[in-house]
Amino acid sequence: MTTTLSLLNHHLSLPLPYLLATTTEGEDYGKALAVSIALVGLSIFIFSRFFEEIAARIGLPSVLGDLIAGLVIGVSGLQIVMLEGGEINPALSHLIEILANSTPEQVQAVFDVPIPIIVEEYAEFGVVVLLFLIGLESDLKELLKVGFQSASVAIVGVTLPFILGFVGLTFIFHIPALPALFAGAALTATSIGITAKVMQDIGVLKSKEGQIILGAAILDDILGIVILAVVISIVETGEIDVFNAIRLILTAAAFMIAAVAMNRFFGPWFITQLEKLKSPNSRGMGSFILFIFLNFLAGVVGLEPILGAFAAGLILGGTKAREDLIDGVGVLSVIFSTVFFVSIGAKTDLSVLNPAIPANREGLIVAGFLIIVAVVGKVAAGFFAFSQEKINRLGIGTGMIPRGEVGLVFAGLGAATGALPPSIDVGIVLMVIATTFLSPPLLRLVFDTSESPAQPVPSDADGSS
């Protein structure tokens, strides 16, 4: 919930004249707000649908469509969704003035205070719901089957980009330690959705390589979310306190270990108890309460709520309610995480990378560096897969490249702390876009024209792992 909170703080600390404007206007102001909320909502959902449709037709993941929709309607584009203040599109303002019979000042006041609070609250709900869903979909049983091979890929694939990113930014680009730490962390987590889809299309999802990638992606979500929770807490306090860092790492690790342990016995027991209740929707609502409770618990111990949300998903992901929960949480996710992804795009100010301005060039170089580390770090990790057999190690590494959703969670939470320079925020978003764009063609390349002989057999046959 830090996202919302920081932004709340941010917006509530706007110049008082705006706050006063919002406190004095009455009915007309109310109608301006109603019309504005509806138009912002329509923009978010219509543009995201449009760009998701284009993404689907050219074989790219939906999340990229949402992100681009955000860029188009946000501060870098049409300026309809302005989450960090600033003047909105005059045509939009004019339209609202006509529809709501209000003044330009009223419309601007609406966009300065309540609109960002409301959009950010929905986006915040979207990100925890998304992590709940990712947790539910993480199949811990599948993971055990490919345990060692996946673990080696995941651990190297998390630490290598993290260290390369942090060290490179600190020593080559002289970026301060905290932003460098954060950018390093943002390079860690793979987004498996994209890879899984492409591997399915070319028929290698059930191959040994496919299974190792799937397992490694689950593990590196877990590692990545632990790193994120710890790094964000450090960035928020503004200093690296070694004892605090160790405490946070231990707490986060304990949280995850408890969640994995509870997946086996507590989860099924909890669902059985809920099924004894007589009121309708007890199973779903009981699970939802557990989810809120763990968000809360994570927050109270000083970690990010998303860690709690993900833990709730892991705990309930081994129960017979799993499929129903995935369906239900999926409905929430499809609506609210769209708001989250669009809001990240909307906040991304591409002008900080305008190469015409000399001062921006370093930002561009940093973004380029992040992209290279993101690709190289994961590809290298593929060569650390434990295996006696000959496997397509290049394919495994390539499959780990896309950062997608989890990378965007990093970008969103990082921007919300307000502690990162804009070039790092934008660099992370560009890194997510680039890795997501790159991986489908690269994957097709390394699996189809593979030199490693063990590979291109059409799946299933060697899918026993």
Add this chain to the structure above:
Amino acid sequence: MTTTLSLLNHHLSLPLPYLLATTTEGEDYGKALAVSIALVGLSIFIFSRFFEEIAARIGLPSVLGDLIAGLVIGVSGLQIVMLEGGEINPALSHLIEILANSTPEQVQAVFDVPIPIIVEEYAEFGVVVLLFLIGLESDLKELLKVGFQSASVAIVGVTLPFILGFVGLTFIFHIPALPALFAGAALTATSIGITAKVMQDIGVLKSKEGQIILGAAILDDILGIVILAVVISIVETGEIDVFNAIRLILTAAAFMIAAVAMNRFFGPWFITQLEKLKSPNSRGMGSFILFIFLNFLAGVVGLEPILGAFAAGLILGGTKAREDLIDGVGVLSVIFSTVFFVSIGAKTDLSVLNPAIPANREGLIVAGFLIIVAVVGKVAAGFFAFSQEKINRLGIGTGMIPRGEVGLVFAGLGAATGALPPSIDVGIVLMVIATTFLSPPLLRLVFDTSESPAQPVPSDADGSS
């Protein structure tokens, strides 16, 4: 969205010291907010689940459990969820101070501004989603089968309580015209869920009486929502302007007629177009966009967004996507309309009815009057059922008694306008509670020990209508 808006106005017009407090505190304030949001959310969902479970075990509808949960945690009870300002429970404040390491002033500031904005926004989303669902579930084809009989029951059942309520409050209790008009309107709409459940339990749902009741309930939702949309607009402007009232009635009627007409051709065509899209969830998200657009359109023409939400449900309720949409919207409704129902209970200040204070006695008498009109008006309507055969007219009227969800939508929107005296707000909530409590036992009585010979045959046999 009027609910939220009025409350936003209300809260943004709080004394400046609070706003200043919220603008100056930084990190600790942020953590106080995060912890407070989580605790308020947990209270809403845990208490509503607890009272829903009790309601289920004694055969009462869930909505009553939510309402009572709201009374228990709101301004009349534990003062955890305080949506209209006021001091929160000291124990809760103390807990948050400890968990978030913050001051009592910070905690109070959090509960004065952002918490009400956020809870009201979710409640507002809950009410439009609920109306979308009610619209989807309104089976217009079933309605046609029992057309005339249901129509006569519905029209009398809407106009009789409306006129009795308005005239009685104006002439007997000398209540001003606007609140009397609103209270009259709140008496109109039947909530069919409760009756349907009881009739199913005692095996008369498929009887002629059951079918007439179901049809009349759909029709009287339509009539009731039109009346609500018009009356709220009138109450908000603060005066009865005949031309404006006629314009609103015609607009609302046109909206509903268009929705019913579009149910047949536009709805199925729209779904077919969505199915041609390649991006995932196109059907659901396209429907969601139509829903937001109609909320927006209703607001722009001066009506309540709920009218648009209900219209969207009617339009899509005749398509092959209906069942999937009901499932998806049901997930949203079970979460967010719970917030809405609990928030109504939380805002209901029962102290205005404390009989120990003489000034309150008129409020109590008004509440009693509303309950009597609510029961008598609907029971009388049962005798207007068109039918040559002998049917259980008393049973039909009794089946129309419960007000439930739609009555609460009235109460919630009415309270949000700020134009009604508290005794009317509370009177409407008590009327909803009383009619909902009364109808299950009354229904069992009139159907089981019925004197009308045509009735107690065990259903199905005469279910051809």
